[in-house]
Amino acid sequence: MRCLAYVAEIEPDAVISLGLAAGRTKITPERVAINCQDGGPDNRGIKVQDESIVEGGPAAYFSTLPIRQFVNALNEQGYPAQISNTAGTYLCNHVMYSVLHKVSSESLSVQAGFVHLPASHELAIQRPTLPSWSYNDLRDAVVVMIEELT
Template identity: 55%
Template sequence: MKKLLLTGFEPFLDHADNPTRLLADTLDSEMIGEYVVKSVVLPVTFSEAAEVVVAKMKEHQPDAVMMLGLAAGRNRITPERVAINCSDGDTDNDGVRKQDEPIIKDGSAAYFSTLPIRKYVDILREAGIPAAISNTAGTYVCNNIMYQTLHYIEENQLNVPAGFVHVPASSQMAIVKPGLASMSEDEMLRAVRLMIEAM
């Protein structure tokens, strides 16, 4: 039986919730396609989030890793193409703000996702779910964990496909923030299940 490590995030900034937390919690231990899902909800911190991912990889020895994050403002599921060696942007949940800092000093400039992101977009669109490849995971904690996870995989010569997928705000979040692009949590769950099946 293959294992897939699925990560979500706790709420951050001014967001009262984070749909990726529900996605991770709901899918934990579910059998999807060839994979049993092992989920973890991460802190939105530069100092800890990637460490938790690596610790869970060591614990579960997954055959694949899919990391999820909220991209409030996007209106579709967006698998990320690349993570860059830079931390910058808003304050994290520890109150830490980074500016123009390398994630790993003298590390590679970038790492590309090793998930089948084009296949994901194609199957989601065929299923009637809005989706597109994104060419920037930003420079916040989402990019940070994608970069550090792919770095860990390369450094340890692991044959483990891994990457990051951003999701829109949930419909519940849009209730309190009118005009915010959103998607129902049920539709997001359907999307994540389809992507895991496509592994």
């Protein structure tokens, strides 16, 4: 997984993984990633069902990002946000779990977690029923979260 190679190469202080939550109206930092893969086929057509992400790994990991601070800061600055208590079982959960497993198993002092973002207006043009945010608001909201880490 490329993101794990980046963690090893860059040695960051924090990893905020981002993913699309089409249909959501708020930014949702994820609280928990579980050691389970399930869902529809990915972009390569691979479909995984009821499999562990890390065989023998812990059942779950909690985000080590300050997700409550993220939500409070976003809401204070006019960006709707709330904590989500599960990253699901699809690709976003896989990324969150994998990064947190690396951080935990290698005792890295890295804050890590996952944040789901609503669709952009550009995507909503292609799928008109999706609620959406402007690119500028999405970008600025991510900056707010980064600033909460300093």
